[in-house]
Amino acid sequence: MSTIISQLQLPGKQAPKLNALPPLSLYIHIPWCLKKCPYCDFNSHAVRTGIDIDEKAYVSALIRDLESTLPHVWGRRLISIFFGGGTPSLFSAATIDTLLTAIKTLFPLEPGAEVTLEANPGTFEAEKFAAYRDAGINRLSIGIQSFNSDHLRSLGRSHDGQDAIKAIEIAQKNFDNINLDLMYALPGQNINDAGNDIKTACAFGVSHLSVYHLTLEPNTLFYRFPPVLPSDEQSAAMQEMIEQTLTSHQYLHYETSAFSQRGRVAQHNMNYWLFGDYLGIGAGAHSKISFETQIMRQMRYKQPQEYIEKAALAGAGSETTVQSRQTLSNNDRCFEFMMNALRLTGGFESALFQERTGLPISIVMPQLDEAEQRCLITRDHRHIRPTHLGKRFLNDLLQLFLSDSLEYSPKSTGNGKA
Ligand code: SF4
Known part of the structure; x- marks a missing residue:
């Protein structure tokens, strides 16, 4: 390979300039889960038994954080909002409503902006789907992973195959824009099992599917104690089969792991992939914000308690929640x-x-x-x-x-x- 880029310079060493700012999305990170899955390297923390999450304190921190960052994005419209995690569906619909109301007070929203919430398929979460819709969520992304209870157990998930099916049925009564997250190349999975998962998902006819290869990420339990996984050849055959099955069900394969029905690509994710801007608030959230002559990245403090404490000190433009920032070369x-x-x-x-x-x-x-x-x-x-x-x-x-x-x-x- 010959062409690793050495330091790039524009002629005359002028600074690069953007003629127009890109579209802007908002990401809100909710960093708690019922328990930590053994393959997960996201910034998520298991809820400790007997200790409730202080939703109120976290929501106040999010709103303060958002207010303090406004000077950087003043007057810009949001094209999408995404509640990710972690497990945002651990939060009540009233909390999501409070947050969405605050966001709409601070930002103009594009008409028809996509507002997604990630949810787990447990009964506790599914019962809240209708209330999330009433709060202003218009797209639900459900972490199904598999419909096979044995495989779900091997992934350390809290739901089983029946919960997954029930959650999708409840979601379809309340939303017409639904994503299902699925995974393949799971411990003990063969190509028929993977095929059954994909066919079951297709039968629901949801608007979007995200299908990920299970990978062993550093800093996870699976990395330290790796389970027996399908070989590379078996995984490649599963991937081929998944792509063919989804294509035959009229899903458009538009990104490495993303498949959508016509006109239903994920607006929020498309903005990431087209190098748009995103403001990320919440513990450990990442932002990319463009200005005329610079593009800036930021990461917020990762530990929820530290994030809440830093947010309490925030004032307009002071951004005390930002742990690291970098200007892109x-x-x-x-x-x-x-x-x-x-x-x-x-x-x-x-x-x-x-x-x-x-x-x-x-x-x-x-x-x-x-x-x-x-x-x-x-x-x-x-x-x-x-x-x-x-x-x-x-x-x-x-x-x-x-x-x-x-x-x-x-x-x-x-x-x-x-
Ligand atoms: S539910 Fe999702 S975010 Fe939470 S630990 Fe499991 S994989 Fe990670």
């Missing part, structure tokens, strides 16, 4: 744009690169040439798309755009399951 802009946009099976319009990074596409021409020579992308005068090979070997494709000053991380936003 030209290299970062290039790599992060590609890391997101090349996940889209349809690729992106070449003009978008300059629109979102402020850099001319000519700056990555040697890398694009090499990617094309290696049959990892195709391009014409308007579009750049990953090929079938490029999608299969996405990491190899992205390595071409990796600067020697960056550490590669396949997670695009840091905010949950995008």
Whole structure:
């Protein structure tokens, strides 16, 4: 591989400039779960027995945090809102209502903006679905993972196959825009089991499916004590079968793990993948905010209690909840744009690169040439798309755009399951 990007400079060393700011989304992180799943590396904390979550204190912290960050995004409209976690459905509908009311007071919302809440399929959560809809949620994302109770047990999940089915039925009575999260290559799973999960999901005809390969992430129990998993060949066969089954059920495979019915792509996630802006509030949430001459990343304090304490000190523009911030270099802009946009099976319009990074596409021409020579992308005068090979070997494709000053991380936003 010859073309690792060295420090990119614009002619005359001028700073890159954005002609217009990208669309803005809001992410709200709820960092608690009933228990910690052994494969999970998200910023989620098991609720300790006998200790209730202080919803009130956390909501006050979120609202203070949002108010303090307003000067950075003044006057901008939100195109989507996403409550992720953790398990946001542990919170009451009244709490979600309070938050949405505060958000709408502080931000103008695009008409028809997508407002998603992640929910687990336990009975306790499903009973609240109607109330979430009344609070203003218009899209539900349910963490089904599998319909097979044995596999759910092996994943350490609190629900079983029947709970999963019941939760989808209740969700469909209240929402017409539903995502189901599923996983494959599970301990003890064979291709028939994976096929049964996908066919069961298809039978519900929900608008969106996100299907993830189980991976063993560092800092998880599964990483320390790995279960026996299907081989790489078996996993690849499952992936092929899943893509074919979903295509035959008219789902559009539009991103590495995302499948949607016509017109139902996830607006919030699309904004991540098209290198839009997002403001992330809540413990450990990540933000990416663009200004005319800089693009800034931030991460909030990760421990919920510390986050609440820091938020209590916040004032307009002071952002005491921010633990780390970074201004993106030209290299970062290039790599992060590609890391997101090349996940889209349809690729992106070449003009978008300059629109979102402020850099001319000519700056990555040697890398694009090499990617094309290696049959990892195709391009014409308007579009750049990953090929079938490029999608299969996405990491190899992205390595071409990796600067020697960056550490590669396949997670695009840091905010949950995008
Ligand atoms: S996988 Fe989901 S439910 Fe399990 S611990 Fe992680 S965030 Fe919580």
